[in-house]
Amino acid sequence: MRPAAVAAVAAGTLAAAALLVLAAGASPADAFVALLRGALGSSAALGETLARSTGLVLTALGAVVAFRAGVLNIGLEGQFLAGAAAAAAAGPLFPDAPLAARAAVLLAAPLAGALQAAPAAWLAERRQVPAVLSTILLNLVAAAGVTWLVRGPLRDPSGDYPQSRALAEAALLPPLAAGSRATAAVLLALLLAAAAAFVLARTPIGLALRAVGEAPRAARAAGLPDVRLRVGAFLSSGALAGLAGGLEVLALTGRLYDPFTAGVGYTGIAAALLGGMSTIGGAASALLFAALGAGSSALQRDAGVPSSLASIVPALAVLALLLARGERRER
Amino acid sequence: MSDPGAALELNGIRKAFGPVTALDGARLTVRAGELHALLGENGAGKSTLVAIAAGLLRADAGEVRRDGALLPAADARAARRAGIALLPQHDLLVEAATVADNLALLDPAAPPFESAGARRARVARLEERLGLELGPPGARVGELPVGVRQRIAVAGILQADPGVLVLDEPTAVLSPRETSALFRSLRARVATGRAVLLITHRLAEVFEGADRLTLLSRGRTLLEAEVSSTTPEAVGALLLGGAEVSSRSGALRPDPPDGERVPALAVDELLPAGATGPPASLAVPAGAALTLLAVDGNGADLVGSAIAGVRPARGRIRLSGRPVPPGDPRAFRAAGGAFIPADRRAEGLVPGLSLAENLFLRRPPGRFVIDRAALAAAADDRLRRFGVRARGPWAKAGELSGGNQQKLLLARELEPLPRLLVAVHPTRGLDLASSSDVRARLLDAARAGAGVLVVTADPEEALELGAPIRVVYRGALSPPLAATTPLAELGRRMAGLAP
Ligand SMILES: Nc1ncnc2c1ncn2[C@@H]1O[C@H](COP(=O)(O)OP(=O)(O)OP(=O)(O)O)[C@@H](O)[C@H]1O
Numbered sequence: 001m002r003p004a005a006v007a008a009v010a011a012g013t014l015a016a017a018a019l020l021v022l023a024a025g026a027s028p029a030d031a032f033v034a035l036l037r038g039a040l041g042s043s044a045a046l047g048e049t050l051a052r053s054t055g056l057v058l059t060a061l062g063a064v065v066a067f068r069a070g071v072l073n074i075g076l077e078g079q080f081l082a083g084a085a086a087a088a089a090a091g092p093l094f095p096d097a098p099l100a101a102r103a104a105v106l107l108a109a110p111l112a113g114a115l116q117a118a119p120a121a122w123l124a125e126r127r128q129v130p131a132v133l134s135t136i137l138l139n140l141v142a143a144a145g146v147t148w149l150v151r152g153p154l155r156d157p158s159g160d161y162p163q164s165r166a167l168a169e170a171a172l173l174p175p176l177a178a179g180s181r182a183t184a185a186v187l188l189a190l191l192l193a194a195a196a197a198f199v200l201a202r203t204p205i206g207l208a209l210r211a212v213g214e215a216p217r218a219a220r221a222a223g224l225p226d227v228r229l230r231v232g233a234f235l236s237s238g239a240l241a242g243l244a245g246g247l248e249v250l251a252l253t254g255r256l257y258d259p260f261t262a263g264v265g266y267t268g269i270a271a272a273l274l275g276g277m278s279t280i281g282g283a284a285s286a287l288l289f290a291a292l293g294a295g296s297s298a299l300q301r302d303a304g305v306p307s308s309l310a311s312i313v314p315a316l317a318v319l320a321l322l323l324a325r326g327e328r329r330e331r
Numbered sequence: 332m333s334d335p336g337a338a339l340e341l342n343g344i345r346k347a348f349g350p351v352t353a354l355d356g357a358r359l360t361v362r363a364g365e366l367h368a369l370l371g372e373n374g375a376g377k378s379t380l381v382a383i384a385a386g387l388l389r390a391d392a393g394e395v396r397r398d399g400a401l402l403p404a405a406d407a408r409a410a411r412r413a414g415i416a417l418l419p420q421h422d423l424l425v426e427a428a429t430v431a432d433n434l435a436l437l438d439p440a441a442p443p444f445e446s447a448g449a450r451r452a453r454v455a456r457l458e459e460r461l462g463l464e465l466g467p468p469g470a471r472v473g474e475l476p477v478g479v480r481q482r483i484a485v486a487g488i489l490q491a492d493p494g495v496l497v498l499d500e501p502t503a504v505l506s507p508r509e510t511s512a513l514f515r516s517l518r519a520r521v522a523t524g525r526a527v528l529l530i531t532h533r534l535a536e537v538f539e540g541a542d543r544l545t546l547l548s549r550g551r552t553l554l555e556a557e558v559s560s561t562t563p564e565a566v567g568a569l570l571l572g573g574a575e576v577s578s579r580s581g582a583l584r585p586d587p588p589d590g591e592r593v594p595a596l597a598v599d600e601l602l603p604a605g606a607t608g609p610p611a612s613l614a615v616p617a618g619a620a621l622t623l624l625a626v627d628g629n630g631a632d633l634v635g636s637a638i639a640g641v642r643p644a645r646g647r648i649r650l651s652g653r654p655v656p657p658g659d660p661r662a663f664r665a666a667g668g669a670f671i672p673a674d675r676r677a678e679g680l681v682p683g684l685s686l687a688e689n690l691f692l693r694r695p696p697g698r699f700v701i702d703r704a705a706l707a708a709a710a711d712d713r714l715r716r717f718g719v720r721a722r723g724p725w726a727k728a729g730e731l732s733g734g735n736q737q738k739l740l741l742a743r744e745l746e747p748l749p750r751l752l753v754a755v756h757p758t759r760g761l762d763l764a765s766s767s768d769v770r771a772r773l774l775d776a777a778r779a780g781a782g783v784l785v786v787t788a789d790p791e792e793a794l795e796l797g798a799p800i801r802v803v804y805r806g807a808l809s810p811p812l813a814a815t816t817p818l819a820e821l822g823r824r825m826a827g828l829a830p
């Protein structure tokens with residue numbers, strides 16, 4: 001997109017947000033300052049932004065990897081839940097060995113995410129079932145699965161609420177700085193984003209993947225292993241979302257409860273879209289959304305604006321972007 | 332400066348795409364009541380010029396006039412209202428829709444609600460009126476061969492009655508008979524005072540059917556002339572400019588050197604999915620070529636794509652004696668096969684990737700990480716040798732002109748030397764110099780030891796290749812005919828008439 005269009009999208013989004021704030025009876029300037037302060041104003045605020053960004057960066061990455069191979073994986077939400085459930089199941093198996101617990105989570109979560117994506121991949125390749133449909137349905141299955149797990153097999157017998165047993169305190173990832181919620185998880189997510197960008201742009205397999213995604217028939221005719229590439233990308237996408245779910249448990253919650261997510265998988269797709277389906281763009285948008293999320297709590301507290309307003313902003317940004325693109329196609 | 336009889340007039344048109352200057356002050360005048368031919372080498376700017384005339388692109392400078400009146404720039408609706416209709420080089424039809432629906436969509440007189448029966452009747456009516464076979468009315472266009480698609484697109488656009496009809500290479504995959512049918516209907520149209528502008532690379536058509544011609548080269552107008560005042564030789568010389576026509580062609584060996592040698596390709600009772608005719612059996616010796624000649628829609632291209640594994644099929648395929656399971660392009664490639672598909676944009680190239688990436692899709696230089704310097708150098712060399720006109724190895728394949736896309740594909744498939752090359756319409760959309768160059772390259776590949784199977788709808792091309800010819804009609808293969816068979820006989824066989 002041209003810089004002018006990017007600027008127009010940003011300006012349009014800001015203007016619409018300001019109008020909403022005005023409608024809520026607050027001053028847009030106050031709200032803006034509160035938002036910024038809540039997102040970046042202190043080490044705790046910055047930590048909150050980074051902690052929130054882990055899941056968003058990884059699910060955005062999952063969306064990009066699948067999309068570039070021509071797969072519309074809308075199931076990141078379910079794959080995230082599968083990863084979180086696997087973490088909650090595997091982590092507590094090692095109450096006295098924190099390192100083993102961490103390793104178990106880091107292995108089980110991506111695997112569970114990939115497994116959650118596998119039926120959709122099979123249905124797409126063998127039965128021509130559109131992945132959009134199957135993954136949306138599998139999201140419902142995953143959500144119901146979490147409900148069942150925390151009331152049934154994984155339920156913590158000592159607690160009053162339906163939630164899973166907690167991981168040992170020592171197994172949880174320590175904060176990067178005292179008083180911050182950010183952990184090494186966010187570093188891992190950013191590292192994976194850089195790695196994915198490199199693989200897509202610079203390696204033979206990345207080239208093959210992009211070819212299959214953009215022109216599946218041409219890639220197949222040229223002798224590329226199209227089915228394997230698409231399935232591989234689909235499963236990797238699921239693994240990234242699963243890892244996101246596992247890290248959520250390992251870094252933040254320590255256990256599984258119900259409902260476990262407020263749509264991180266869907267927001268990740270929005271971030272990927274806003275980032276033009278590029279790895280770096282998707283990760284940057286995910287960071288932006290995380291900052292907005294962190295800032296929104298401050299919005300309520302300091303400026304008296306309903307915090308739900310802040311969650312409207314990412315949606316506005318995506319809409320403005322789509323509008324800008326639509327306008328371009330018209331000419 | 333304005334020509335009083337001009338139905339369409341373009342003056343001083345400039346257009347650059349980034350660093351590439353596509354048009355550099357080009358002019359074009361089409362008069363009412365004439366069939367005007369627009370000629371020029373691949374990448375000369377023909378498609379760009381007509382896209383500007385139709386309001387699809389914005390020129391950097393210059394003006395478009397219709398009957399003397401200035402048209403607003405880059406306004407496709409205004410152009411349409413002014414009676415300018417364009418059949419683009421690619422992408423007019425809706426591939427997911429049926430033949431009948433596509434033709435209904437292109438019919439300005441179609442009522443908003445129309446029964447399926449009425450739509451089918453339209454197909455029959457058009458076939459009757461134009462003398463072109465348009466395929467089964469209920470078939471989806473995306474599944475039909477490119478030649479049939481081209482006929483449908485032509486028939487579709489002819490339904491409208493625009494004052495200026497612009498056709499961008501409508502005859503590239505038509506057989507001579509279909510081309511004459513098209514020209515008959517175009518002549519009837521200009522006889523009523525309307526204008527037709529036709530882009531083509533075939534000089535014979537121009538001198539048989541056109542009134543005037545404009546020759547474009549590197550974005551400039553080189554020549555505007557009455558057809559009767561010039562000769563094919565003169566125009567050909569201008570078209571070739573400095574380019575020399577490759578004179579490498581020499582006779583192929585009439586027989587494989589050793590009758591016992593394993594053929595490069597042996598096909599036994601092959602029945603491609605969607606084919607209606609009898610199963611096909613054929614063989615191509617190593618170091619030799621075979622031409623399948625057919626009007627598109629008779630199954631020759633299906634045989635080609637089935638051999639390449641792109642289309643599912645039943646039957647046995649062997650490459651150099653090695654069995655290759657049908658429907659598996661990877662197995663075909665692994666056995667040393669190369670393939671030039673008829674539909675270069677859907678089955679050949681990846682438009683959003685760079686030229687370099689397209690050339691080395693399977694094996695880019697570098698083991699785990701692509702060596703970008705080596706990739707650029709190798710691509711640069713290949714582009715130069717195959718005469719692809721582009722701004723560099725990192726240009727996107729989708730930016731290339733139609734003919735240059737074809738050259739890019741050839742550059743990928745001809746190197747390294749395959750054991751078997753299946754080439755469907757290999758010179759589709761290529762200019763004069765490139766066509767003969769490509770034919771020479773195909774023969775070179777055969778001379779170097781590859782088996783070459785060519786599918787074409789152009790009998791002159793078949794004769795020029797000099798390899799045995801098998802005419803395909805309704806799926807049935809004729810016995811091999813010598814490359815000295817009279818043109819008329821080939822034409823009759825292609826039409827299913829007694830030789
Ligand atoms: N969208 C685009 N982006 C960049 N370059 C373009 C684009 N469209 C055309 N060009 C360039 O403009 C030049 C003229 O292209 P054009 O398609 O008009 O050629 P043409 O005369 O129709 O050739 P052909 O006979 O091969 O169809 C070419 O060099 C081509 O690469």
Ligand SMILES: [Mg+2]
Nearest residue numbers: 378420732733
């Ligand atoms: Mg063109």
